[in-house]
Amino acid sequence: MEAIHTDGDKVTGVVARDEAGGTGLISGDYFVSTMPIKDLVTALQPAAPPGVREISDRLEYRDFITVGLLVSKLTVQDPQDRDALIKDNWIYIQEPEVLAGRLQIFNNWSSSLVRDPDTVWLGIEYFCYDTEPIWKLPDAEMSALAARELHRIGIIDEADVLDSTVVRVPKTYPAYFGVYARFGEVRD
Incomplete structure (x- = not known):
């Protein structure tokens, strides 16, 4: 512009x-x-x-990283229907032992966002500044961090990760x- x-x-x-x-x-x-x-x-x-x-x-402004993880399944389950995907679109993460701030389950936004309905696309969101070390992590390390953190809080098993992508967006949120x-x- x-x-x-x-x-x-x-x-x-x-x-x-x-x-x-x-x-x-x-x-x-x-x-x-x-x-x-x-x-x-x-x-x-x-x-x-x-x-x-x-x-x-x-x-x-705060900057934003989202790590997309394609997984074969979640370890967390819907309490009303253990065979169904949990119903949430966004889950805010408050656990102090992880850096992730929010989790998106793209399948729950629209089934059109996922090619194979037997897989789950997750978006793990990190709020940071572009001067912080996490912003500069290579994509493979960023994806590995997201998988480790979701495993740590009981959302996935790291072995179930099928693919990943990383998107960094500067100046996403006003401070x-x-x-x-x-x-x-x-x-x-």
Whole structure:
């Protein structure tokens, strides 16, 4: 995203860079942003007021790693139906002996997310900063860590892991401290 053109409080178009490095204006009636607020405010044309830019420049973010593990089965069971997959989509992990913060069971979002219904795709989520050692772990080590941690808390047996993938997403979540207390000034 190179620029966000506005007229008052309405976005009228965006200047985007394509894969070849060229730029072009995209006009529309509706726009949705998933970019960090700092980047959004910086891209505004005309420029946002100096106070808004100062606040957005100081916002902090947490980064995010998700490890996808394809497993043949879970060791944890649904208490009402021991032959069924547990029903949860997301499970927050609070155990102090692991770094993982949340578990997703993709099968429970949609059966279309899993090619083989006899397997289970899990997403093990880690909230961190890109300066922490965990962010820099090679993918194979990150996958092994996720499998060990899920084994430690009784979700899977490590031997049941069939495949894995790792996705790192910088600046995923705003940090709700520091200058975030003044975020309303940016939003308004």
